[in-house]
Amino acid sequence: MAAVFAGNGTAKDAAPKDGTPYIGKTGTTDSSWHTWTVGSSPHASTALWVxxxxxxQALRSIRIATGAGRIQAAVLRNYIxxxxARAVDAYPGLAGGEFAPPAQNLLDGAKATVPSGLIGGSVQQAQAALDAxxxxxxxxxxxxxDLPAGVVANLDPGEGASVVQGAFVxxxxxxxxxxxxxxxVGESQGNAVNDLHAAGFNNITPPACQVVPPGDPTENKVTAQNPAGGSSANPSKPVTLTIAKSTC
Known part of the structure; x- marks a missing residue:
């Protein structure tokens, strides 16, 4: 908000430039019938309306004669x-100073923890726990x-995660x-394919190849698989095996 009074900010012409810092915001209604400059030093706040x-009358359509020349009425607010602001800053104790930094809890937000024990339960239970x-x-x-249809299978962020209060889960x-x-992993390609078929995984893609020295214990065996063994997957999803070979 300090940028409003600096550089190309919409209130750059409103900055008192008397050593007192300002932050603020400008505003203009549709059709420029009304305009505002609202600003605050570390000591006092001022809201000005034109x-x-x-x-x-559209203030962007008329010009006003000032000591700085004829200016658009829509920006007259800044000159006033x-x-x-200079008059306010001239009062004892109202000049200079710095804005206090924001409190850390305002930057970080209040924290909440995603409840545990929701996976495998009902959606209604999860919603009630998140609300609480x-x-x-x-x-x-x-x-x-592979959990029963309709129960909670996963959360994002996951159970136990620390998030900002009110965050979406x-x-x-x-x-x-x-x-x-x-x-x-560790089986021959043929045995691996048979085991996958027996488990209902029939969509097996052409294998990837991993080069190993001739005679390596892993030669002609599966060295990796995707999805990983022990995970759960839809049997219609493709399975890729990596086979160790001396030449690919």
């Missing part, structure tokens, strides 16, 4: 504010999960369509 008492914690529930829709529900992915 507008129509009667009628609807400047003189007013001072947080805002947001529906994230269904996601792949997105709640995702399970579609019940995910199953555990078998861990096939």
């Amino acid at each position: 507008g129509n008492i009667v009628g609807t 504010f400047k003189a007013t 914690a001072g947080l805002t529930y947001q529906d994230g829709g269904p996601i792949d999960s 997105t709640v995702y529900t399970s579609n019940g369509q995910a199953t555990p992915v078998p861990n096939v």
Whole structure:
């Protein structure tokens, strides 16, 4: 708000430039019937209005003769504010000074913790717990999960996260369509594919290749998989295996 009175700010012509810092805001109504310059030093605040008492004259359409020449009536407020601010700052104890820094709690906001124990429970329970914690529930829709359909499968931010009070917490529900992915790392490609098929994962992409020295213990075996073994995924999702080979 100090920039309003400096540089190309809308109240640059209102700055008293007498050693007293100012912050503030200007305002203009539609059709420029009314204008304001509101400013504050560390000691006093002033709100100045220039507008129509009667009628609807557009202040941007007329000019006023001043000591600085003819100026647009819509910015007359700033010249009046400047003189007013200098008069205010001339009073004992009202000149100079600095604005106190904001309190840290105002910058950080009041904190709240995302409740734990919501995953696997009902959406209604999650919403009630978030409301009680001072947080805002947001529906994230269904996601792949091996939990029963309709229960809470995940939250973002997650359980136990420290967030600003009132923050949105997105709640995702399970579609019940995910199953555990078998861990096939260390198996031959053929055995790995058979195990994946047996678990219902039939969409197996062409394998990636990892070069290893000839005779390496991992040669011709699976060294990585995506999704990872032990995770849950929708069986329709592709599975990629990485096979160790001496040449690719």
